[in-house]
Amino acid sequence: xxxxxxxxxxxxxxxxxxxTLDCVYETRDTTYYLxxxxxxxxxxxxxxxxxxxxxxxxxxxxRYSWNFQKSxxxxxxxxxxxxxxxxxxxxCARNTGGFKTIFGAGTRLFVKA
Amino acid sequence: xxxxxxxPKYLFxxxxxxxxxxxxxxxxxxxxxxxxxxxxxxxxLIYYSQIVNDFQKGDIAEGYSVSREKKESFPLTVTSAQKNxxxxxxxxxxxxxxxxxxDTQYFGPGTRLTVL
Numbered sequence: 001x002x003x004x005x006x007x008x009x010x011x012x013x014x015x016x017x018x019x020t021l022d023c024v025y026e027t028r029d030t031t032y033y034l035x036x037x038x039x040x041x042x043x044x045x046x047x048x049x050x051x052x053x054x055x056x057x058x059x060x061x062x063r064y065s066w067n068f069q070k071s072x073x074x075x076x077x078x079x080x081x082x083x084x085x086x087x088x089x090x091x092c093a094r095n096t097g098g099f100k101t102i103f104g105a106g107t108r109l110f111v112k113a
Numbered sequence: 114x115x116x117x118x119x120x121p122k123y124l125f126x127x128x129x130x131x132x133x134x135x136x137x138x139x140x141x142x143x144x145x146x147x148x149x150x151x152x153x154x155x156x157x158l159i160y161y162s163q164i165v166n167d168f169q170k171g172d173i174a175e176g177y178s179v180s181r182e183k184k185e186s187f188p189l190t191v192t193s194a195q196k197n198x199x200x201x202x203x204x205x206x207x208x209x210x211x212x213x214x215x216d217t218q219y220f221g222p223g224t225r226l227t228v229l
Contacts, residue, residue, distance in 0.1 A: 033215055045220040097214035099144060103155035
C-alpha cells in the first residue's frame with residue numbers, strides 16, 4: 001500500500017520553541033498532491049497547505065513553513081516560535097486520484113506555556 | 114458564510130439501532146465524503162460521492178449506507194450491522210474536478226457517535 005507515515009506520535013514543546021513535524025510518503029505516481037491539516041480539540045480538520053509534486057519550492061506562511069523534498073519523499077512542517085494555540089493533531093495526506101486521499105496517523109503537538 | 118455543517122455533534126445509540134448522521138454543505142461542491150476517525154488513528158474513508166445520485170464505497174463501507182439526492186446533502190446511516198460504530202465521523206467536500214487528484218477537501222466539525 002502507498003502509505004503516509006508520520007513517525008512522531010506525540011511531541012511536547014515549550015512555548016516559543018520551534019518544532020518540526022515529519023511526514024514521509026510512498027508513491028509510484030509522477031503527479032500527486034500533498035496536504036497538511038490541523039485538528040484542534042474541537043475536532044474539525046482545518047486545511048493548511050496543498051503542494052503538487054512538480055513544485056519543490058519551500059513555502060512560508062507566517063510562523064508556518066513547509067519543506068518538500070522529492071528525493072527523500074518527505075513533506076515536513078515547521079512551526080516557528082510555537083504558541084499554546086498551536087496545540088492540536090496535525091495530519092499529513094496525499095491524494096491518489098480517484099477521489100481517494102491517504103492520511104497519516106497524525107502527530108499530536110502539545111505546546112506548554 | 115460558506116461551509117459544512119454536521120449534526121448532531123454528539124449522538125448516543127443503543128445496540129441494534131440504526132442512526133443517521135447529517136452533512137450539509139453550501140460550498141457548491143460536487144464531491145462529498147464520509148470518514149471515520151478512531152482514537153490515535155488517521156482518517157479512513159467510508160463512502161464518497163462524485164455527483165448527485167451516485168456514490169462509491171470507500172475502504173470501510175460495511176455496516177454503513179449513504180444517499181445523495183441533493184448536491185448539498187450527503188447523510189450517512191450507521192446500521193446495526195456495523196460491529197464497532199463508536200467513533201468520530203467527519204464529513205468533507207471538494208470541488209470534484211476530473212479525477213480529484215488536485216482537490217482540497219474541506220471538513221465539517223464532526224459527529225461523535227457512542228454506542229451504549
